[in-house]
Each structure stands twice: as structure tokens, then as C-alpha cells.
Amino acid sequence: MPTKKKIERLKIGDLELTSxxxxxxxxxxxxxxxxxxxxxxxxxxxxxxIRRVDLSKLGSGECLLDFVPKNIHLxxxxxxxxxxxxxxxxxxxxxxxxxxxxxxxxxxGDQKTLLPDVVGTLEACQxxxxxxxxxxxxxxxxxxxxxxxxxxxxxxxxxxxSPIGSGRGVINPYNVYFILExxxxxxxxxxGVGTASDAAIAMELGVDGLLINTGIAQAKEPVKMASAMKLxxxxxxxxxxxxxxxxxLYGSASSxxxxxxx
Amino acid sequence: MKIKVNGEERQxxxxxxxxxxxxxxxxxxxxxxxxxxxxxxxRKEYSDTQLVDGDILEIVHLVGGx
Numbered sequence: 001m002p003t004k005k006k007i008e009r010l011k012i013g014d015l016e017l018t019s020x021x022x023x024x025x026x027x028x029x030x031x032x033x034x035x036x037x038x039x040x041x042x043x044x045x046x047x048x049x050i051r052r053v054d055l056s057k058l059g060s061g062e063c064l065l066d067f068v069p070k071n072i073h074l075x076x077x078x079x080x081x082x083x084x085x086x087x088x089x090x091x092x093x094x095x096x097x098x099x100x101x102x103x104x105x106x107x108x109g110d111q112k113t114l115l116p117d118v119v120g121t122l123e124a125c126q127x128x129x130x131x132x133x134x135x136x137x138x139x140x141x142x143x144x145x146x147x148x149x150x151x152x153x154x155x156x157x158x159x160x161x162s163p164i165g166s167g168r169g170v171i172n173p174y175n176v177y178f179i180l181e182x183x184x185x186x187x188x189x190x191x192g193v194g195t196a197s198d199a200a201i202a203m204e205l206g207v208d209g210l211l212i213n214t215g216i217a218q219a220k221e222p223v224k225m226a227s228a229m230k231l232x233x234x235x236x237x238x239x240x241x242x243x244x245x246x247x248x249l250y251g252s253a254s255s256x257x258x259x260x261x262x
Numbered sequence: 263m264k265i266k267v268n269g270e271e272r273q274x275x276x277x278x279x280x281x282x283x284x285x286x287x288x289x290x291x292x293x294x295x296x297x298x299x300x301x302x303x304x305r306k307e308y309s310d311t312q313l314v315d316g317d318i319l320e321i322v323h324l325v326g327g328x
Contacts, residue, residue: 049328220291
């Protein structure tokens with residue numbers, strides 16, 4: 001299995017994060033649940049989206065940012081974009097709104113599967129890097145594409161575990177290994193993590209971090225699941241660093257063979 | 263004069279300043295971002311930006327997302 005330099009903290013651009021779990025702010029029942037879940041997760045970075053203000057609800061309603069703890073970094077996304085141009089336009093609006101050059105780049109290829117359009121993603125990545133963005137592209141599990149994104153200047157690569165919101169965990173672990181071998185930037189698995197064991201398995205592969213939204217937000221008890229994910233990410237990372245035993249065909253006894261009474 | 267805001271046509275006073283439009287819409291300038299004819303207007307320019315007939319505005323803000 002690939003071994004990479006084992007760094008203590010997750011480095012994204014100029015930032016160094018202790019928590020390797022990035023959490024999404026979408027799909028919660030309400031903002032208070034979201035806030036409690038974010039705190040329980042121990043996250044230091046959350047994703048947000050850019051959308052039109054609903055002008056029919058003038059001056060009313062709660063503001064998302066009032067429910068995001070102040071010490072947490074915002075990572076705006078380009079969710080909903082199907083072309084590179086749309087993604088670049090959205091990223092510029094996001095930079096103005098958040099005051100950060102970080103962007104989670106999403107160029108989606110298909111409404112049903114929500115799988116990324118990697119061609120559009122690569123094109124947008126090149127354009128955004130030129131404009132000084134710290135690009136975190138959401139991508140497929142293809143190591144060739146991941147390498148091209150790194151070469152285009154992406155700060156990290158974010159391969160999916162399985163489709164957004166599908167909760168199927170890492171369906172292609174071998175490709176995750178290939179990506180870890182192919183790139184030097186941090187690898188953050190994003191999309192499809194459904195429960196704690198999925199998170200631990202992903203971290204045991206040796207990735208640098210995870211991004212989870214639906215798996216927490218739509219759990220029956222999001223705050224509990226956020227805690228579970230926090231522990232799973234830590235456990236998975238520790239197990240990876242500890243170096244697991246190999247899988248063997250036959251058994252080997254754990255107790256000594258000598259000294260048995262006869 | 264007629265302008266378009268978030269896809270909808272609006273009749274507004276001639277020479278209306280962007281800052282005044284936001285006030286009429288009860289929107290806090292600090293939490294929105296405004297794109298006018300595909301160009302992002304910096305917040306400090308809201309009072310000095312006079313809208314003209316045919317302007318297309320997109321007023322956006324941060325929402326929850328993954």
C-alpha cells in the first residue's frame with residue numbers, strides 16, 4: 001500500500017487544520033440542529049453554497065452564518081454548476097461573499113447521478129487557479145484526472161467515495177490508493193460517506209481528510225452521527241498510522257503453543 | 263425605469279442607487295453580493311452605483327450546502 005509522509009495536520013493552502021473532517025451545512029432540519037452537529041463534529045471548516053436571495057421573503061428569516069461558530073472556516077462551493085463558466089462565475093461571487101480565496105469546485109455532469117463532469121472541472125480549475133483561487137476540486141475516483149487537477153494547480157483533490165448523498169461509502173478503494181500514489185497534494189474523500197464505518201474505512205486507506213454532508217445532516221440524529229463521524233475519522237487515521245496486520249488465509253495462534261498441560 | 267432583479271422585472275425610480283434598492287428590498291448590504299450585468303459590485307460602491315434602464319441584477323447570499 002502507498003506510504004506518504006505522515007503529517008500531523010491537514011494543510012489546505014495556507015491553512016492548517018487539526019480536524020480532518022470537513023462538514024457540509026446543507027439538508028439539516030433547521031439551523032440549530034446544524035449548529036449542534038457542527039460543534040459535535042469538531043470540524044474546523046464547513047462548506048456553504050451561493051444562491052439568489054428569495055425576494056419574496058423580505059427582511060425575514062434566519063441567517064446561516066449566525067449558526068456557524070465563528071472559529072470555523074467557510075469553504076464556498078460551486079454546487080449546481082454544470083459548466084466551467086458557471087462555476088467560475090459562482091466562485092467569484094463566493095469570494096466576494098466569504099472573503100476567502102478557497103473554493104470547493106463542483107462541475108456536475110448529470111442531474112441523476114450527480115457525478116462530476118471532469119472535463120469541465122479541469123477547465124474551471126485552470127481558470128480559477130489563474131485568478132488566484134485556492135481550488136479544492138470535487139472529482140471522480142480516476143487517478144489520471146486527479147493528477148491533471150494537481151498539475152493544473154489544485155490545492156487538494158477530492159475524489160468521491162460514491163455519488164453525493166448515496167451513502168454507499170467508498171466503492172472503489174483501489175482507485176483511492178492509485179490517487180494517493182499519483183498526487184502529492186492532500187486527498188480528501190468527498191461524497192457518499194454514509195455512516196461511521198465508511199468514514200473509518202476511508203481514513204484507513206490513508207487519505208488526508210473527509211468531507212461529509214448528507215451522512216450527518218440526514219441521519220436520524222445528526223448530532224449523534226456528527227460525534228460518531230468525528231470519532232471514526234480519528235480512529236481511522238490512527239489505525240492507518242499504526243499499521244494494520246496483513247490479511248492472511250490461515251490462522252496463527254495468539255496464545256503460546258508450549259506449556260500445554262497433557 | 264425597468265430593471266431585472268433575480269430573474270424578475272421590476273419598475274423602479276429613475277437613477278435609483280443600488281444602496282437604496284437594497285434598502286427597499288430590506289436586504290442588509292453586509293450579507294449580500296450583487297452582480298450587475300455580470301460584473302460584481304464591491305460593497306463600498308453600493309451608494310455610488312446608479313442603476314439604469316435595462317440593468318440585470320443578481321443578488322445572492324450564502325446558504326447551506328455540501
